[in-house]
Amino acid sequence: MVGEILMTQDIHVDDFLTIFISSTLVLIFGGFYVGIYTAVKVNLLKKWTMPFGYIFWVLTAYCLYLMGSLMHVNDFTAKALVVAAIGLLLLPHAVYYMQDRVHEENEH
């Protein structure tokens, strides 16, 4: 990774706004995904809303892709972004799994 090119070219001035908006949406959509998942699991939302959670994750991933490509990220950063996207996908599952285990152990 040392000696590799990171700044391949200037970012086009008109692209900056798209970059900021998409990177903001990354976390907002990501938040919706996590929020819907959690809400369904604690029975605040009906089960059928779950697919919408995953749709938000897909949107998150798309925004990450958009942001990364407009920024002209190099391979390494692109991989880092993929890791972050997958991390976000797994996060609420892991959280719920562990919460559930602990609650079960403590309440029965």
Added chain:
Amino acid sequence: MANSHLKYESKKLATWYFTFAAIIFGAQLLFGLVAAIQYVMPSFMFEVVDFSVARMIHINALVVWMVFAMFGSVYWLLPDETGIETVGVGIGKLLFWAFAAAIVVVVLVYLFIQVGPADETTIWFIHEGREYIEAPRWADFAIVVVALGFVANLYMTGIKGNRSGIVTVLMADMIAFSGLYLTGMFYTDNISMDQFWWWWVIHLWVEATWEVFVGALAAYGLITMIGAHRKVVEMWLWIEVAMLFGSGILGMGHHYFWIGTPEYWWEIGALFSALEPLPLVAMFIHVLYDWGKMQGQEDAKGLEQSVITNKPAFTWFILNAFGNFLGAGIWGFFHTLPQVNLYTHGTQFTSAHGHLAFFGAYATILIGMMYLGVQGKNGIKIMRHTKSSIWATSMIFGGVLGMTMALTIAGYADFIISRAQWGATWEGYFAGQSGVWYLQGMNWRLIMGVVTFIGFLFLVKDLLSTGRAAHHER
């Protein structure tokens, strides 16, 4: 004050810390307003209290009030967690006065002496001229002594009493927090080296040790305010520690993009910065999850009442989880990758992020701790909102959010002209400062700053008077 319900001296000491913190918080906002006025009206107090002086006090007061409130929070929760009086609380009181006196002297020197000659005496006795840690060298040593005393008290109490998970985390965290201060206590001619170690203090404080501290406070808050299960909460705390330190320590890389350090920091910074929002998301869901779970159990019993024993404090804790995600997460993430940071670094974007992150991640939860202090001191079982507490919460939160929005818009106008189009020169800088959107942004920042300050006045009024209100359950 006379008929205090506090059984522990440690908690009394905590209330002193909270009181002094609130006073310094006021000073922070006041000098922030001076600086905000100067953006709109540059002649305001020119060569009397210049921007550099106002801003130095603004950000130093910020750090100091938070450190005071953090020390106070530890003294507050120690008896609850360990079940014993804090060991060495007498020394703690002595150190409180030493600390407070040192801070007052430092601020008066900032305000009335302002600058010194270009030699070491200035660094020793006036200020060090390094953002956030400007305190002169003599005060550095005073701070080290105070911090050592504080950490010693924490350790002795943790070892003697019941050492809960929260106390263990705090013990590990506070020693790192204090130790890191040492890396900012030297002088070098080499500005790259200077900033390299300077970030060890600033970054490893606000993006690592302070965040973990907040995690510990949130855990304590969930147990005391909604009766969450200690085991669940403490397990979460450990996971958060792993996530926060796992991403935060190497997230340092995003400060090493442009200060002369090698290029490999780009990759390290990009990778760990991209991971940094994840623990913040996790903390947010954890708080909501536990709240939902506890309320659900209460509802299942058919009792139509809230599980929250301190409404204003809990509101601030929720705002903390939300604000941390918003300020540190979203506002941090969108300019953290080196490709974009190359253009946005050191513009009003940074300022927008700084305002919302410090407020969302730290100010909120520490204000919440102050409310816990008021509750305990007045022997209130269930504390409810008052009109003032609602005004305070909404005006402060709305004000800071408004300032952040205004600074973000100003920042966009600023960087696109001065950086992307003009290449960061002197002329480019002032071209950026003259854009219509920029100027409007700065006006709105000032207006929102005033809103925040009025909110602060409500907060002070409420903290002083809510203890006597009749509608709390005692």
Added chain:
Amino acid sequence: MAKKSVWSDNRFWQRSAGWVTGVASVLLMWLTFDTIPQITLGTDADLENGVTKRVPGPTVINYKITYEMDKKRHHEVPVIGGANAEGKSSFQEKEKFFGRDDWSEEEARALLRLGKLGSQAKNCMNCHTLLGNGAYYAPDLTKAWLDPAWGPNGPMQAMTGKNTKEEAMAEFLQFPSQYPTHARMMPNLGITAEEAKGLVAFLKHMSSIDTNGFPRNFGKIEGAVHGK
């Protein structure tokens, strides 16, 4: 009671937190050991022998400094003493600094020290940014030395009525409110003639630091818009 799972075991998570923190800290320290030598101040011998340092020695003030696009790294780097055939620093071309281009290592070091101390004593960082860090009330000073405005045909040099960049900068630093460039002015900070000299040396030295291309397109007006 349900069967104990490792995932809900506090001790497991406590140990994990310890390990993660430990590994991250060790990595940070290891990287620090790698970075520190790379950002250590160079020496006069380095400059004489044509050794490129990320942070050159203080005698870099004797040389001409420019900021050029490095074709391999794809960003701009400081070029010291003119470029060679490959576009790298050749350390040949000197440039007079306050009338001399033979500042000795001790003299240059003392000047840089005065300037760095001055930058702290005068609280530069609470209005300006240095290497991009500081406040945003005044222009970034990272490459201020290379700002065309201070150059031979630049408005700043003309305004102060001086004939060289360094004299113009020193004059401005001593009497900033006499030379307003905007409604927002620099206040008088009691900077002496000697301190001003030190500060200019500090600025010139800072411009020679390899900042991985920050700021981008410095001094190339409208570079990013039409550059690519």
